[in-house]
Each structure stands twice: as C-alpha cells, then as structure tokens.
Amino acid sequence: MKTAITRPEALKLLMKYNKEPFHLLHGLTVEGVMRWYAKEMGYSEEEDFWGLAGLLHDVDFEEFPEEHCKKAPELLFEIGAEEELVHAIVSHGYGICVDTKPEHEMEKILFAADELTGLIGAAARMRPSKSVMDMEVSSLKKKFKDKKFAAGCSRDVITDGAQALGWTLEDLFEKTILAMRSCEERVNAELEHLS
Secondary structure (H helix, E strand, C coil): CCCCCCHHHHHHHHHHHCCCHHHHHHHHHHHHHHHHHHHHCCCHHHHHHHHHHHHHCCCCCCCCHHHCCCCHHHHHHCCCCCHHHHHHHHHHHECCCECCCCCCHHHHHHHHHHHHHHHHHHHHHHCCCCCCCCCCHHHHHHHHHCCCCCCCCCHHHHHHHHHHHCCCHHHHHHHHHHHHHHHHHHHHHHHHHHC
16 A cells, blocks of 8 residues: 655645644544554555555544545545545544445554544543553553543444454554554654644
8 A cells, every 4th residue: 555645745635624733633643653553563665655544534524524534535636645545544434424444454453543542642631641651551441431531432433443453452452552652752742843
C-alpha cells in the first residue's frame, strides 16, 4: 500500500476542514499510532500510507458530522488520494456510518485503534501526569468497564475491532498504549506549533 500524497499535503487538507485543537490532536495521535503499528506489524515500507490514513481518517468529521465517512472521498480527491487510501479511511466507519468493511490488516487496526485512542486519551487526561507514559493496562480496563467514562467512545467498536484482528482486548489495549507512548511528545509539540 503506497500513496503519492505527501504529509504536508495531508496536514494542509486536515487543517482546511478541522479547526478545533481536539480534532487536530486526535488526527495527529492516530497518525502516530498507525505509524507505530506499521513498524510493529512488519509493514515498515508502508508506514507513510498507514500514517496518512490515520492522520486523515476524520478529515470530514468536524465540518460534516452528519456525513462522516461519506463526505471524506470528495475531500480526499482534492489532493489526489488513491482509491486504496480512500477505502482505508472510509472503512474506519464500518457499521457506524458506512458499509465499507475493513479488509486489510491496516484497516482493521485503524478501525480498532481509532476509538481506543479516544478512550486512552480521556483516561490520560484524568491522570496526575496527564500522560500515557505511566498508564497501565489494568487502569485502562477499569475505565473501559465504566460505561459512563468517555461514553462517546464505543466499547462495541473497540471489542469488534479486537475480534476482527484476532486479538484479546488486553492485547489491543497494551499495543495501543505503547503506540501512543511512542508519539505523545512529538504530537504535543506539533500541536503547539500548529496552534
């Protein structure tokens, strides 16, 4: 999986349709998580593709929330996104807002990790450190079981995502925490620079 789109082009598109710092933070975080997963899963040569899919996965969410994942192809074609990249991005909304099913391992990881990064981020903000660096799987499991905590993060999507990958929830939690640790400092610095 390759793309001719450059990261500056992708970031410019994201920022054209997303102004809220929270949405930019989420895009940058999912990008970093997907880059970590690409390397971890043996797809280093596809790291840019995985990362850009993560960066742009919610490109249409802020401005077109009622058309999330349906408006994305039109926006992505503005920068010449390949069909593979469009499919990967749209498929993260499978069963929620579109019928485009995640097929490639990367798409399944994006589907599972997207919601989970939101839950982990919310849990990190509750910690004295405000960081994932000292977060443990056991504390995340408690937050996951508390349906009132970060109620907007679908536990069903996270569970379905783990099952589609053939992973336990604990495996998905552990890997995604490690992925977020790998990029937290860089993401925070870039968000500060963009603000």
